[in-house]
Amino acid sequence: GKSFSxxxxxxxGNIVAEHDAMIPRQPASTLKTLTAFAAATTLDMGxxxxxxxxxxxxxxxxxxxxxxxxxxxxxxxGESDPSHINGHAGLGTLAQRTAxxxxxxxxxxxxxxxxxxxxxxxxxxxxxxxxxxxxxYYTAISTMAVDGGRTWTDMVKPANPDDSSxxxxxxxxxxxxxxxxxxxxxxxxxxxxxxxxxxxAAPSGTSALASVSSAxxxxxxxxxxxxxxxxxxxxxGRLTALKRQAGNSIKTDTQAVADTLAEQGIDTSGLQxxxxxxxxxxxxxxxxxxxxxxxxxxxxxxxxxxAEGLSIPxxxxxxxxxxxxxxxxxxxxxxxxxxxxVTSLAGNVSRVKxxxxxxxxxxxxxxxxWSAIKAINVMAAKLAKL
Numbered sequence: 001g002k003s004f005s006x007x008x009x010x011x012x013g014n015i016v017a018e019h020d021a022m023i024p025r026q027p028a029s030t031l032k033t034l035t036a037f038a039a040a041t042t043l044d045m046g047x048x049x050x051x052x053x054x055x056x057x058x059x060x061x062x063x064x065x066x067x068x069x070x071x072x073x074x075x076x077x078g079e080s081d082p083s084h085i086n087g088h089a090g091l092g093t094l095a096q097r098t099a100x101x102x103x104x105x106x107x108x109x110x111x112x113x114x115x116x117x118x119x120x121x122x123x124x125x126x127x128x129x130x131x132x133x134x135x136x137y138y139t140a141i142s143t144m145a146v147d148g149g150r151t152w153t154d155m156v157k158p159a160n161p162d163d164s165s166x167x168x169x170x171x172x173x174x175x176x177x178x179x180x181x182x183x184x185x186x187x188x189x190x191x192x193x194x195x196x197x198x199x200x201a202a203p204s205g206t207s208a209l210a211s212v213s214s215a216x217x218x219x220x221x222x223x224x225x226x227x228x229x230x231x232x233x234x235x236x237g238r239l240t241a242l243k244r245q246a247g248n249s250i251k252t253d254t255q256a257v258a259d260t261l262a263e264q265g266i267d268t269s270g271l272q273x274x275x276x277x278x279x280x281x282x283x284x285x286x287x288x289x290x291x292x293x294x295x296x297x298x299x300x301x302x303x304x305x306x307a308e309g310l311s312i313p314x315x316x317x318x319x320x321x322x323x324x325x326x327x328x329x330x331x332x333x334x335x336x337x338x339x340x341x342v343t344s345l346a347g348n349v350s351r352v353k354x355x356x357x358x359x360x361x362x363x364x365x366x367x368x369x370w371s372a373i374k375a376i377n378v379m380a381a382k383l384a385k386l
Contacts, residue, residue: 001372003364007287008383011356013295015288024270024284025362028337029228029318030346031278031285033306034271036221037293038260039236040303042243045221048213051075051089051144053098054202055105055209063107065098065186065209067179068115068202069144071235072214074223076161077146077181080212085223086147086161089212091178095185097210102191109192113200114179116143119238122249125275127282131339136167138230138279141238145174146181148229164227222309225335226317230277237276250275264302266292278337287360290346294358298348310335310347319345322373323380328352331384341365343372349383357383 005025007018015021039045049072056064076087102110123140132138139149147161149171158166171177179197186193214220224232237253240246246256254273261268267288274282297307311317314329318336322345334347346360359380366372 001363001366004362004366004372005287006359006361006379007291008357008359009291009295011295011298011358013292013358015291018287021288021291022269022286024272024286025364026281026339026342027278027283027285027290027362028339028342028344029230029278030290030335030337030344030360030362031273031276031283032225032228032233033290033293033297033310033335033346034261034273034285035233035237035240035257035276036225036306036309037264037296037303038257039221039240040218040306041264042240042256042260043217043236045218045305046216048216049220050211050213051091051094052202052208052211053094054206055102055107056203062111063102063109064111064113064200065102066113066115066200066202067144067182067197069142069175069178070118071141071143071239073142073145073148073174073231073235074214074220075144075146075178075212077185081161084161085215085219086164088215088219091146091182091212092185092188094210094212095182095191096189097212099186099189099191101209108190109194110186112179112183112186112193112196112198114144114175114182114197115200115202116175117201118143120248122251123234123238125234125250125280127274128280130281131279135170135172137170138234138277139170139172139174141231141235142174142178144178145171146178148231149174149177162223164223164229170231218305218309221305225306225309226311228318228336230275230279233277234275261289261293264296266296279339285362287346287362290360290362291358294346294348294360298356298358307333307348323377324384328381328384332380334380337362343369343376345376345380349380351386352384357386359383
């Protein structure tokens, strides 16, 4: 096709070859590299997202447990599994710990509330439904969810919880589903839930009964990038906006990302962000911006998590079967992008003769998308030999 942009830069970000590098185009999921960079430079990437329980003892002697989340959408429905990112924290483990704390107080019957208030009301980008067939690619960001909200009603769930290569229908009420699962796990541990789960608020100024923690944010980011998880990308945008005290909406998510890029000296000319993932129609970015993000990724200590989390062709992620076969495995770190009328790729490569290059390519409205993908693969594969 004719609507494509390409740029190749040395390790310092100097563009050495380009075509229409400043023209903004629809980027698809390469937009996630902007969100990842902004989050990695704003958040404590060694921190975790905790899911907690609290106890309210009413004047009528009723006992209420409140389940509260901070954004861990990769909870498991069973025990915590520290060997994986998805399911690192488990509702079964949280229920067991909560039940032990309740029984120490002589409590065996409770009402159950869940507090999903942290992210406000605006959680879904306007227009995302156009690229979200059957709710398989995005669900509203939530303070808690099991397995990213995947329902597995029409597909077989993989044995490896970190395998996100399939796209089952996503729950449209992930926090309620998580609370319902938690109620079942409480029952498994000898606590009867007499009513609920019902939406409510956690008490302020009191200590938690129990808690479980997600994998560190740098690992959650790697999961998001390598599996191109649209909801988790928006979640990172929201966490960035809240950390910057920018607001609590889709608009402030995207603005927080754009503002962070500008503050880091990245050229954001022509940047339009309809969301933080690239799924929603309306986003535009130049390959110059993508290249400059990659250059910052390569700079020591700036956004390490955003660089380390990229897909590695030949090994892991959405680009596992892209670009390379054999000796160049492991030399590339990239982010893919794909929509009906878009194919894109951005990343960096370790050169066989030493040094690094960064590159970005966006093709809009290709005459033949598969041919465009193959052409990008051939181009990218040659970079390691330069």
